[in-house]
Amino acid sequence: MTEPRVATIKPENYWTANGWQHSPCLRIDQGRLLPQSRPDPNSETLNGYVLPGLCNAHSHAFQRAIAGRTEHRTAARDSFWSWRETMYQFAGRIGPDELRAIAAQLYVEMLEAGYTWVAEFHYLHHQPDGQPYADPAAMALALIEAAAETGIGMTLLPVLYQTGGFDARPLNERQRRFWFSVEGLLALCQRLRGLESDRLIVGSALHSLRAVAPAVLSEFLAAESAPQRPLHIHIAEQCAEVDECLALRGQTPVAWLLDHAAVDQHWHLVHATHLSDAEALGIVQSGANVVLCPTTEANLGDGVFPLQKYLDAGGSFAIGSDSHISVSPVEELRWLEYGQRLTKRQRNVAASALQPSVGTRLFDAAWRGGWRAAGVADADDAPGSQALAADLIVLDHQHPQFAASDLAQVLDTWLFAGNQNLVRDVMSGGRWCVREGRHQQRDVIAARYRRVMRGLR
Amino acid sequence: MTEPRVATIKPENYWTANGWQHSPCLRIDQGRLLPQSRPDPNSETLNGYVLPGLCNAHSHAFQRAIAGRTEHRTAARDSFWSWRETMYQFAGRIGPDELRAIAAQLYVEMLEAGYTWVAEFHYLHHQPDGQPYADPAAMALALIEAAAETGIGMTLLPVLYQTGGFDARPLNERQRRFWFSVEGLLALCQRLRGLESDRLIVGSALHSLRAVAPAVLSEFLAAESAPQRPLHIHIAEQCAEVDECLALRGQTPVAWLLDHAAVDQHWHLVHATHLSDAEALGIVQSGANVVLCPTTEANLGDGVFPLQKYLDAGGSFAIGSDSHISVSPVEELRWLEYGQRLTKRQRNVAASALQPSVGTRLFDAAWRGGWRAAGVADADDAPGSQALAADLIVLDHQHPQFAASDLAQVLDTWLFAGNQNLVRDVMSGGRWCVREGRHQQRDVIAARYRRVMRGLR
Numbered sequence: 001m002t003e004p005r006v007a008t009i010k011p012e013n014y015w016t017a018n019g020w021q022h023s024p025c026l027r028i029d030q031g032r033l034l035p036q037s038r039p040d041p042n043s044e045t046l047n048g049y050v051l052p053g054l055c056n057a058h059s060h061a062f063q064r065a066i067a068g069r070t071e072h073r074t075a076a077r078d079s080f081w082s083w084r085e086t087m088y089q090f091a092g093r094i095g096p097d098e099l100r101a102i103a104a105q106l107y108v109e110m111l112e113a114g115y116t117w118v119a120e121f122h123y124l125h126h127q128p129d130g131q132p133y134a135d136p137a138a139m140a141l142a143l144i145e146a147a148a149e150t151g152i153g154m155t156l157l158p159v160l161y162q163t164g165g166f167d168a169r170p171l172n173e174r175q176r177r178f179w180f181s182v183e184g185l186l187a188l189c190q191r192l193r194g195l196e197s198d199r200l201i202v203g204s205a206l207h208s209l210r211a212v213a214p215a216v217l218s219e220f221l222a223a224e225s226a227p228q229r230p231l232h233i234h235i236a237e238q239c240a241e242v243d244e245c246l247a248l249r250g251q252t253p254v255a256w257l258l259d260h261a262a263v264d265q266h267w268h269l270v271h272a273t274h275l276s277d278a279e280a281l282g283i284v285q286s287g288a289n290v291v292l293c294p295t296t297e298a299n300l301g302d303g304v305f306p307l308q309k310y311l312d313a314g315g316s317f318a319i320g321s322d323s324h325i326s327v328s329p330v331e332e333l334r335w336l337e338y339g340q341r342l343t344k345r346q347r348n349v350a351a352s353a354l355q356p357s358v359g360t361r362l363f364d365a366a367w368r369g370g371w372r373a374a375g376v377a378d379a380d381d382a383p384g385s386q387a388l389a390a391d392l393i394v395l396d397h398q399h400p401q402f403a404a405s406d407l408a409q410v411l412d413t414w415l416f417a418g419n420q421n422l423v424r425d426v427m428s429g430g431r432w433c434v435r436e437g438r439h440q441q442r443d444v445i446a447a448r449y450r451r452v453m454r455g456l457r
Numbered sequence: 458m459t460e461p462r463v464a465t466i467k468p469e470n471y472w473t474a475n476g477w478q479h480s481p482c483l484r485i486d487q488g489r490l491l492p493q494s495r496p497d498p499n500s501e502t503l504n505g506y507v508l509p510g511l512c513n514a515h516s517h518a519f520q521r522a523i524a525g526r527t528e529h530r531t532a533a534r535d536s537f538w539s540w541r542e543t544m545y546q547f548a549g550r551i552g553p554d555e556l557r558a559i560a561a562q563l564y565v566e567m568l569e570a571g572y573t574w575v576a577e578f579h580y581l582h583h584q585p586d587g588q589p590y591a592d593p594a595a596m597a598l599a600l601i602e603a604a605a606e607t608g609i610g611m612t613l614l615p616v617l618y619q620t621g622g623f624d625a626r627p628l629n630e631r632q633r634r635f636w637f638s639v640e641g642l643l644a645l646c647q648r649l650r651g652l653e654s655d656r657l658i659v660g661s662a663l664h665s666l667r668a669v670a671p672a673v674l675s676e677f678l679a680a681e682s683a684p685q686r687p688l689h690i691h692i693a694e695q696c697a698e699v700d701e702c703l704a705l706r707g708q709t710p711v712a713w714l715l716d717h718a719a720v721d722q723h724w725h726l727v728h729a730t731h732l733s734d735a736e737a738l739g740i741v742q743s744g745a746n747v748v749l750c751p752t753t754e755a756n757l758g759d760g761v762f763p764l765q766k767y768l769d770a771g772g773s774f775a776i777g778s779d780s781h782i783s784v785s786p787v788e789e790l791r792w793l794e795y796g797q798r799l800t801k802r803q804r805n806v807a808a809s810a811l812q813p814s815v816g817t818r819l820f821d822a823a824w825r826g827g828w829r830a831a832g833v834a835d836a837d838d839a840p841g842s843q844a845l846a847a848d849l850i851v852l853d854h855q856h857p858q859f860a861a862s863d864l865a866q867v868l869d870t871w872l873f874a875g876n877q878n879l880v881r882d883v884m885s886g887g888r889w890c891v892r893e894g895r896h897q898q899r900d901v902i903a904a905r906y907r908r909v910m911r912g913l914r
Binding site: 066071078079083109297303327335346352403404409412417418449454 | 524530531536539566570696752754756758792795800802808813815858860869875906910914
């Protein structure tokens with residue numbers, strides 16, 4: 001990104017944790033947003049509705065390339081597991097150059113949709129035959145380069161993935177490129193942390209309980225030298241996984257994890273679809289965050305997360321586009337709520353007595369939980385009282401969709417009305433990446449993506 | 458619409474009931490599409506993926522104006538019924554000028570999304586106090602004018618709405634503008650039929666079983682002089698409605714209807730959400746069609762239609778955007794399937810052994826069922842063997858979303874991948890209404906809509 005960072009801005013309507021502010025003056029400093037007490041005559045006025053950028057808290061970038069290619073029957077009863085076979089077949093053809101091109105296309109789409117940060121759950125570590133690349137960080141670096149090229153912030157989460165089930169069976173042929181020793185993975189993390197900046201954080205991840213044996217989990221947690229960084233884990237996404245855990249460990253995955261690891265605010269539990277009331281409460285009490293991926297969870301037939309109980313207990317959540325069949329915070333949050341309405345047969349489920357607007361409550365939660373999942377903000381941070389990332393979304397206030405909305409309805413309207421992208425401009429790390437709905441490098445990056453995809457067919 | 462009707466076209470990839478055709482030559486005649494055996498050197502070549510236009514089979518145009526304005530809590534447990542109160546409050550402020558402006562904005566959005574025909578379920582007949590307008594057809598004419606202005610085809614369905622419940626209680630103050638005698642409604646239909654053309658059909662509708670007493674239903678069916686035109690009815694949308702019918706008539710609504718009316722292929726049952734297996738089979742055996750509105754049914758917390766059983770029994774369906782919180786065939790069909798996946802916990806539910814592509818099966822069904830609901834095609838029509846409406850959607854084949862798709866995956870990709878509108882051009886009735894994603898009168902119509910909405914706030 002070549003455009004210089006902006007100095008001071010004056011958003012006409014600026015949404016903060018305390019509601020809408022009218023025309024505050026803000027200074028951008030090192031990718032952070034600070035209040036500017038003295039008005040600056042040169043500040044850029046931002047018309048429209050200005051929101052903080054969102055973090056897309058769960059991404060497997062390479063899967064973007066199979067969006068739309070797995071919606072046909074391959075078995076008498078298709079499921080997550082038959083989908084995974086197709087996904088593995090495709091993954092076997094992706095090297096660093098392909099990954100960079102696919103990720104850049106994806107990140108352009110994310111920025112245009114209002115995501116200014118992405119948490120990459122990265123397990124495509126080695127060559128398809130399991131041998132490390134000449135540079136063992138080649139695939140991780142491809143993701144980091146794609147983020148830098150597009151301007152999106154990144155939390156990279158190198159993933160520990162060692163076994164194929166709760167019985168500790170070895171990875172199969174298609175999974176062997178995922179394997180790292182604990183030592184090897186932590187060495188990779190250590191090296192990548194040398195590249196950290198205000199736009200790059202390197203956390204880590206456990207693929208799932210079925211991919212990491214109990215002793216290895218302990219080894220990893222004892223050895224991870226940066227426990228203050230975010231730690232992500234897939235959990236309780238599929239019933240088959242819950243059942244296998246129950247059969248072999250005598251507990252469901254979330255209950256087992258809460259009993260066997262010091263889960264705290266640095267933990268981010270991805271999906272957590274199938275929860276008992278006690279497990280939901282256990283997550284809240286641990287201080288952990290969950291990462292919900294409603295469009296992927298629908299596409300893969302996972303099931304419906306118990307949102308109302310979890311929110312009413314004080315739970316925190318982020319959203320992620322995961323397999324990227326959809327790339328839109330609007331579709332994630334709209335259908336997170338609609339999934340509740342369909343199954344509970346009532347309306348405005350995520351609203352509360354304190355926050356009657358569903359759009360406001362969902363956006364507020366996803367925004368806070370997202371920055372926690374990225375490791376940019378902490379659970380204890382009081383948003384508004386501290387410097388925020390200079391990541392902004394500007395909604396097009398002149399769009400007919402807003403013709404009838406007052407300020408209190410802007411977030412409801414954005415999330416629940418219509419199908420056009422209302423995101424007009426996006427600032428990421430103090431730089432304008434998207435203007436008038438178009439990423440500045442959209443065409444160049446799309447052309448390269450098309451070329452790479454033709455090669456992969 | 459001033460642009461002249463096109464003469465002959467040559468779509469590069471043309472989707473028909475028999476699959477993809479390569480570069481057929483087609484002649485456009487009186488709004489119909491006919492095969493042209495002799496190649497025409499002046500024919501317009503259409504690059505991209507060319508699909509037949511879709512009918513939006515259930516619309517209450519005025520509700521477009523409250524999209525995004527009812528997503529906040531108004532009761533301890535919000536529902537369809539609390540939503541309806543808000544909707545009525547708003548409807549009370551709409552006259553013919555407002556309706557024309559709102560409908561035109563909506564129809565522009567429909568055309569840009571790929572709908573080329575709309576079935577208007579029209580019950581906002583009179584002035585708010587229940588008095589007829591000076592011209593009793595004023596509201597119906599406003600809808601017809603909005604359709605003509607935007608180029609969308611229309612099936613207008615004037616609605617009989619007389620009572621407020623199965624106990625035949627009178628309409629309340631907010632509903633009284635809906636009331637018509639059977640005679641009055643049929644006179645309106647008769648007059649409007651004088652305006653019919655290749656782009657306007659006038660059918661009729663019963664609001665619901667709770668709005669029409671049994672004797673009135675019989676009277677209406679005996680008196681309707683055009684029984685070959687489509688007849689629509691809301692049915693079994695909400696559990697409360699099903700329960701009240703069961704309590705007062707001893708049967709659930711669909712079972713009652715099938716027993717008390719000669720339901721046939723001209724009937725279109727809107728929603729039909731709550732069905733027993735026997736009712737689903739009964740609908741199929743009657744030859745009737747159902748009209749599903751997945752985004753509205755989610756927004757209102759209605760529930761999930763038993764799609765797989767219904768399709769496997771040979772059922773026919775159309776889609777509608779109903780309350781217009783969404784206006785997109787992509788979102789309707791995507792979430793029709795995803796609702797199934799979430800509740801059944803499997804993938805590719807709408808696929809069949811004969812048609813493994815979910816996108817193809819859903820598009821094909823919604824296309825056929827849509828034209829039936831519009832009254833343009835009949836259940837007995839074999840699509841492809843007869844002249845079709847000259848209504849076409851052209852998908853942008855150069856979009857990165859299609860970079861990896863072969864022809865067999867085009868419909869899966871359109872319906873299940875991403876969030877950008879892939880509809881590039883739309884022909885309606887032989888005229889190009891949308892080019893490069895923009896309706897030709899988008900700006901003029903949006904400006905008028907904004908002005909009218911400011912007046913209504």
